[in-house]
Amino acid sequence: MTVGLVFVSHSSKIAEGLVDLARQMAADVTLVAAGGTDDGGIGTSFDRVAAAIDEADSGDGVVVLCDLGSAILTAETALDFLDDDSRARVRLADAPLVEGGVAAAVAAQTGGDLDGVAAAAGTANASA
C-alpha cells in the first residue's frame, strides 16, 4: 500500500495532465485528478475534491496538491467535512502543483509515508 495523491486544479486538463506526467515516475501510486468545476469549467469543485480524497485513500493516507488559493480553500473545506479518522490521514502540501506533484508521486512510489510524501512535495525544485 502507498500514500495516494490528489491534484486539485482550477482546470480539469491540468489535473489530468499531471496524472499522466506523474504516472511516468509512479506506476503504482493512486493519483486522482480533481480539476475544474462540476460542469467542467474553470474553477474548483468541492464534490470532485471530496470524492478524489476518498478515492485516493487506501488507508495509508492522502497528500493533496493545489494550484491557486481558491483551490486550497476548497480542499481545506473538504477536509473539514471528513471524519476525524480520515482527516488525520490527509495532508495539504505547501508546494507548487505540478512540480510538487511529481516530487510527491516519486516519494509515494518509493514507499514514503504520509509526512514524507508531503515534505517531498515541498522540496520540489527545478533542477530535476
Added chain:
Amino acid sequence: MTVGLVFVSHSSKIAEGLVDLARQMAADVTLVAAGGTDDGGIGTSFDRVAAAIDEADSGDGVVVLCDLGSAILTAETALDFLDDDSRARVRLADAPLVEGGVAAAVAAQTGGDLDGVAAAAGTANASA
C-alpha cells in the same frame, strides 16, 4: 502591445489547461501552450517550444515558464537557436509553471514590461 507568455510542459493538457486558466485574468495577453512531444506524448518538443516563442513575440518580448528540468533544458536550447535580437526579448522565468504562469499573465495583462512580468512569475504565492 503586451508581453507574451509561453507555457512549456511535459503534458499538452497541462499547457493547454494553463492557457484556459490564465486567460480568465489576462484576456488580452498572447498565451501559447507548448506541451508534450511532437506526437502528443509526455515530454517536451523543441519545435513546439521554438514555434510558441515565435508566436508569442509581438515585439514586446516573451516570458517562458516551464515545469520540470528537461522542459527548461529544451527551452534554453530553443533560446540558443534564436537570433540575438529575438533572444534579448525572451526571459525564462524561475517560477513554478501554473502558479507563476497565472501571476505572469496578470502582470502582462496590466501592462508589465518584460522584466516585470518575469519577476511577477517568481513572486507567485499560494495566497492568491
Added chain:
Amino acid sequence: MTLGTEWATDWVRASAAVIAENRVELITLDREIGDGDHGENMDRGFSAVLAKLDGLADDAIPADVLKLVATTLISTVGGASGPLFGTAYLKAAGAVAGRAELDGASVAAILRAARDGIVLRGKAEAGDKTMIDAWNPAVEAADAAHANGASELEILEAAATAAAEGAASTEPLIARKGRASYLGERAIGHRDPGAQSTLLLLRAAADSARNAASE
C-alpha cells in the same frame, strides 16, 4: 419580536433575488481585479439554494436553513467565495443550533460566527481588501447595537449599513489575499467583489427582518 425559520427562508429568497439582480455588477467588479466570475458563482450558488428550499422539513429551524445554504454554496459556487461563504453559513448555523427563534443575541452571534468562519477559512485580516472588510464593521455594528438594546431588525440594519461602508472602504486598498493580490497597486480604486456581495446579503437579511416585522 424574534426571528424564526420564516425569516431565514425569506432571507435566502431575498439573497437569491438581490444576487441575481446584481449579477452583472459583481461580474464587472471581479473582472476589474479578479477573474470575472464572482457574479456567476454567487448566482449559481443561490439559485441552487433556492431550488432546495422547498425540500426543507416542516419543522426546520433557522440553523437548518443556514446549513442548507452552507452546504449548497460549498458544493456549487466553484470559486473562493464558495468555501468562504459556505463556512460562514455553517458556523452561523452552529451558533444558533437548536433554536427555533432568534433574539438579538442570536442575530449578533450569527454574524460573528459567520465572520469568524470566513477568517478561519481564508485567514484574511482587516485591510486585506476582501469580504472581511465588509464583515468586520458589520459584526462590530451588530454587537454595538445589541449592547444598546436594539431589536433584531435594528441589529441587522446596523450590520447592513456598516457592511456598505466596509465594502466602499475596500476601494483604495491593495489586496493581500485572493486573486486581486496578483494586481498589486493596480487593485487600487476598485471595490472588492466579495465585500460587495457581503453587503447585498446583509442588506437582504435586514430587508427580510423588516418584512417579518411589518407582517
Added chain:
Amino acid sequence: MTLGTEWATDWVRASAAVIAENRVELITLDREIGDGDHGENMDRGFSAVLAKLDGLADDAIPADVLKLVATTLISTVGGASGPLFGTAYLKAAGAVAGRAELDGASVAAILRAARDGIVLRGKAEAGDKTMIDAWNPAVEAADAAHANGASELEILEAAATAAAEGAASTEPLIARKGRASYLGERAIGHRDPGAQSTLLLLRAAADSARNAASE
C-alpha cells in the same frame, strides 16, 4: 591516419545500431531512477538521424555530420537527453568546423567540446550521477592519450574505456541533477541511463575508427 566524413557517418550508423540494441536496457535503467523513456528517446533520435544521413551533401565534412546529429536529436528526442546530447554534438561540430580530416587533436577536441556543451546546458558537476560522470573521464583519458602521442583510434579507445568506468561509477551515487534527483538515497545502486548511453556512443566511435583503420 586521420578520420574523415566516412568515419563520422559510420559513427552515426554504429550509434543508431548500438542504441537500438540496448533500447530495452536503457529503458530499464531509466525506469529504476527516472521515467523509463531514455531508451525510447535515444532510439527515436538516432533513428531520425539515420533517416537523414543520405540527405548529406557529397562534400559534407565531419562537422556537417555532427551538426545533423545535433539538430536532429534536439528536435526528436523529447527528453532531457535531447538538448544535452544535441548541445554536445553541436559544440563538437563547432570544435572541428571546416576540417575535412580529424587528427588526434581534433578527436580530443570533439570530446572536450561535447562535454563542455553538456555542462553548459545542464550545469551538472562531477558526481551528480549524470552522463557527465561518463564524459569527464572520457575527456581526460582522450587528452592524456593524445598527449602521449596516441592515434585517433587509440584516443577513442581510451575515451570509451574511461566512459565505461565512468558509467559504472554512477551506481553508488545520489543524483543531484535530472529526474533521478527526486529519489534521494533510493537512486543508490542504480546506474545513470545517460551515462550508459554515453558509453555506448563513445564505444561506437572507437569501433567505427577501428573499422576505418582496418579498411
